[in-house]
Amino acid sequence: MEQTKDIEISAYLNSLGLKAQAAKTALQSLDTELKNKALTEAANALVRESGRLLLANEKDYARAKEAGMAEGLLDRLKLTTARVDAMAEGLMQIASLPDPVGEVMEAFDRPNGLHIEKVRVPMGVAGIIYEARPNVTADAFGLCFKTGNAVILKGGRDAFYSNQAIVAVIGDALTREGIDRNAILLIENNDRAVTTAFMKLKSYVDVLIPRGGAGLIRSVVENSTIPVIETGTGNCHIFIDETADMEKTVPIVINAKTQRIGVCNACESLLIHKNIADRILPILGKALLEKQVEIRGDEIVREQIPQAVAATPEDYGTEYLDLILSVKVVDSLEEAISHINKYNTGHSDAILTQDQANAQKFLREVDSACVYVNASTRFTDGFEFGFGAEIGISTQKLHARGPMGLKELTSYKYQITGDGQVRP
C-alpha cells in the first residue's frame, strides 16, 4: 500500500515537474513587454473575477472556522474585495519594475581572444511552500513570472479552494496572452507526504523558498535536497550604547518593538550599556509599559523597572512575535556584540550610539543580514529598501541575504564566444 502511494505521489509530482520545465523554457525568452502585459491582464482578471475568488475563499473560511482555527489565522485566510484589489495592485506594481533578466553583469576578454559575458538569467523553476495566506499565491507568481521563472506553489491546505481559484484566474489570463499557463502550478494534493516529496523534486526545481513560521522553515531545511533560501525568522536586537542620544532612544525602541509585533523585523531583545542603564531604564520602562509590553529582564533591569519579570536564558533566544521584550544590561560593546552573535538569527540588529568607532565596530562584527546604526530594525523590508517588491527576508548567507527583490530571484550564466579556441 505504502509503495503504491509513493509511486502515485512520484508520478503526480513528476507530471507537475515536466509541465514546469516546459513552461520554464518558454518563459526564459519572453520579452519584458509581454511579461508586463500578462501581469496587467492577470491583475485585471483578479479584480474582474473577484466574486469567484470570494466564493472559493468562503468555502475555505467556513471549513477553517468550523475546525476551530484561531482568530489571527482566520484573519490571514480571509479574502475581501479590498484584499483582492491589493493582490491586483501588487501585480501591477511588479509590472512597473525594471526587468533584471538579460542584464550583462560583467563582460571581459581573455588573452586568447575568448569574449566572456556574465548574463543575468532566470533561476528556472522556483518552488514556494507557504501557509494559509492566499495573497502569497498571487504575489509569489508575480515575482517569479517577472523574473522569467515558472513557479510551483504548495499553499496551506486551509486555503486550498482560494489558491485553486487564484491560480485558475491567473492561468486563464496567461492563456489569453498566448503564454503557457503552467508558468503557475499549484500542488493540489494536500497529503503531507506530497509536500515532503516535493522538497526532493531536485531534477525539476532549481530553488525552494519556504514562507512561514519557524516550524515550516525547519522542516524544509531538514528535508529538502533542492537548494533552499531560508527566510523570515528574526530575533532582532537593539543595543543602547553609553553615548546613545537619549532623545532618539525611546522612539526607536518603541517603534521597533510595538509598531507591528508579529513581523520578523520587530525588536525582540534589548541590550543596554551599564553606564547608561540607570538613566535610560526608568524612562524606557515607562514607555514600554504604556504600550503594554511585558519586560523580561536581569537583576539591574528589575531594580529599575519593578514591573519587569526575571528573564531566563531561553528568553534571550526567543522570537516572541508578541508584546514581550527581553532586556539585559551589558558591561561593554564587546559583550553586546558577542551576546548578539550568540542569540540572533542573522536578521537585523541595531546599535544606538554617538560614538563613530563603536558604530563601525558594531556594523563590522555583528553577523546579520542588516546591521543598523541609530535606526529602527523595522526597515528591513524590500519596499523600505526601495526594491519595489519582496519575496522574503533571507537569513542565510548563500545567494541572497536580507530583503530579496526581483534580482534575488535570478541566477546568471556565462556566455563565451570564440573563433576556434582550444586549450593548449
Add this chain to the structure above:
Amino acid sequence: MEQTKDIEISAYLNSLGLKAQAAKTALQSLDTELKNKALTEAANALVRESGRLLLANEKDYARAKEAGMAEGLLDRLKLTTARVDAMAEGLMQIASLPDPVGEVMEAFDRPNGLHIEKVRVPMGVAGIIYEARPNVTADAFGLCFKTGNAVILKGGRDAFYSNQAIVAVIGDALTREGIDRNAILLIENNDRAVTTAFMKLKSYVDVLIPRGGAGLIRSVVENSTIPVIETGTGNCHIFIDETADMEKTVPIVINAKTQRIGVCNACESLLIHKNIADRILPILGKALLEKQVEIRGDEIVREQIPQAVAATPEDYGTEYLDLILSVKVVDSLEEAISHINKYNTGHSDAILTQDQANAQKFLREVDSACVYVNASTRFTDGFEFGFGAEIGISTQKLHARGPMGLKELTSYKYQITGDGQVRP
C-alpha cells in the same frame, strides 16, 4: 551503545564548531596585508617542512597501496617535493590576488535619510568535504583564508596523515603570525557517521562545498542541512551546426574530448546537424579513432564510422571521464537544445556554427553555467576565466554558477546608518 556514540560525535563536532566560530570572528576583521603575510608564511613553511609532509604521506601511501588502491587514485594521493612546491605556489598566488572582503557593492540613500551600503563580507565558516587529494587541503585553506572564512576540512581517510601534517604546518605558521590557528580545522575522526553528522552542523557552518565524484556530491546533497554548493559533474556537449566551420570543428572536438579526459569540463557527448553529418562524420571519426576514442553512436553515425558501437539512451546521460564519446545526429538546432537540456548537468555546452542567430539562440536557451560558441568546453575553469583561483565549478543556480573564485566564497551584509529614523 549507539546513543553513546552519537553523543560523542556530537560533542566532538560541537567543539570543532565552537573553535571555528571563534576563529571566524577574528578572521573577518583581519586586514589584507596580514592575511597575505600569513599566506606567504604558510607557503614557506610547507616548503621548509616538506620532509615532514612527505613522511606523513608515505604512511598514507603505503597503507593505501597495501589495501589495493587503484593506480590513478594512488597517483592523486602521492606527494612529492614538486607537488609540495606547487601547493606553496598556490598559496603565494592567492596572496597576490585582490581581497574581495570589504568591497562596497552598492550604496544608496532612501528618501527618509537612511544610508544603505551593501558590503561584501566573508561567509563565516566553510566546510569542505573531499577525497584523498592532499593538495586540496592547502588549496581550500588558502581560498577560504583570503576571503576571511574559517574552514573545517573533512578529507578522504586515505590521506589522513598527509592532511594532518599539512594542517599542523599551516596552523603553526598562523600562530607565528599571531592569527588563530583554528582558521584551519581538520576533522580527525574518519568514522562515516562523523561525516554525516558534519553535514548537519548548521549552527556553526555557513556553507558546505563537496569536492569530488558524483557519489560524494549526492551524499552531501541528500544529507546536508547546511546550504550546499554543488560542484563538478559535467556531462558536457558540443553541437556541430550545419554551418560549422569544418576547419575548426575537428580541433575543437578533439581538444574538448581528449586534452584531459578525467575532468569535468571534458566533452562527453557530440550532437551533429543532419545536413552536415555525412561530410563531418568520416573526418571526425578518423581523428577520434586516432586518439583511441571509443565512439558510441546512433545508426547514421555507425553507417559513417563502422568502428562505432551502438549508443544506448543511458550513454547520452553518462559522464564517462574516459576515452569514450556518445554521438548523435539531430534534425535541427531545436532538437539539439532540447536534447542537451534533457541530458546535461548544467556545466558546459558548446555550439559550433557560423550562423549568428543560431549562436544567440543556443546561448540563450541552453541551461548551463557556461555556454560556448566556437570554442572548446575545456575553458570552464577559474584560471582560464582569469579569476586567479578556483574552489570548484558550480553546477547549481543558487549563489554561484560556473567557475568559483574568491568572490564566490563571500556573502554580503547591509549596513544601514540613520539618525533616529522610525517606521511610520
